Amino acid sequence: MKRYEKYADDIAELIRSGVLGPGARVPSVRYASQAHGISPSTVFQAYYLLERRGLIRARPRSGYFVNPSVLVQPAQTPREPQVSESTEVDVSELVFSVLDSIKDPNTVPFGSAFPSPLLFPLQRLSRSLASASRDMDPRMVVTDMSPGHPQLRRQIALRYMTSGLMLPMEELLITNGALEALNLCLQAVTEPGDLVAIEAPAFYACLQVLERLKLKAVEIPVHTHDGIDLGILAQTLERYPVKAVWCMTSFQNPSGALMPEARKRELVELLREHQVPLIEDDVYAELYYGPHAPKPAKAFDTDGLVMHCGSFAKSLAPGYRIGWVAAGRYAQKIERLKLMTSLCASMPAQAAIADYLEHGGYDRHLRKLRYALEDQQRAMLAAIGRYFPAQTRVSQPVGGYFLWLELPDSVDSLQVFKVALAQGISIAPGPIFSPTQRFANCIRLNYGSPWNDAAEKAMETLGRIVRSMLGN
Incomplete structure (x- = not known):
């Protein structure tokens, strides 16, 4: 730098x-x-x-x-947090309706889960793909099938090391994106009918995984400033036979919350006392805005209970579907589960990313990406200040690319979703982030695309839609 x-x-x-x-x-x-x-x-x-x-x-x-701050109120922490009852999970139909809404390229993708591909060095990656494929030893496709490309695992281990976390290569397993890693982690520590503690609100893919594996969920409130409520989690662990905790400790989707390091350490210690594994979904870890990367909860794990899942989809290579898990004591079991399901992730894609990490200027790209996302966040916050009702509360995360909006109580976010979609704007309504379809007056907005006149006009339209529902 x-x-x-x-x-x-x-x-x-x-x-x-x-x-x-x-x-x-x-x-x-x-x-x-x-x-x-x-x-x-x-x-x-x-x-x-x-x-x-x-x-x-x-x-x-x-x-x-x-510059003067944007005149929007910070999102509030959940009101009167309390231990919730366990519940069956059934949200897929609602989620699929949202996912279908972003397929049209003419739709403004505020509801998308991904940043714009325009922010990524795809041409440079394609050169790495061509070079790596040309030089690849054909035997590698078979000999390194399960744990993954050795050079990619080495590069990931080096990135852990630069953040102060020394991990053995044997703990790292390359997967078909972070979602497969998260699926494998859950399968390694649960059986159908088991109870998993999740965040509230939670990323909808988490809910779909629980639904598919026939697991039950107990919701733990997330505070927009410091993440999952450890007091409620502690009470839940005492009350219920929780088999695993799944949470995002950095730039949580959808709230954007970042757990301070002290609270991450406290979380790991709490779970160590109960011998409950933590599935740490950390796919936004590289998208921090300050000078220092936040440490994962994995950095405080001494018992191998934390399974740390990451991905290159949000920071470098959308579409390549390359993720990983640092699986702690569960590494061998997860490796065998992967062999029983998908065998291995694409070896050419793994080799391409390994080549890019070694030669392509990854950290330089990340600095540009973080600056772009921070600029785009500022533009969206300013638009919220201009067009949305004064009662609107919004998170102001220091990383990632999502804003979580709490609209006035009378606003139905599912209705906002339908009306906005009819006008070519996609959003993510609050109920898709809860197995009990809470957060009816909340929405998640994605600011991961370069700001332009269409985005500004879409925000003006959204604000008008929300204001029209006040008092209804």
């Missing part, structure tokens, strides 16, 4: 954390140059970058100032 980028990220973190509030003056060029031992031109480059990202703006003869 260049010096001006490093200084820009430091200032951005001060803004993001609230140290430099809306309208605050950022350090003058002269002061910053002297205090940090960098040249004035480096400071100017940093401030130009922050201007382009919309974080600061210049005032003639006055210096640089933090």
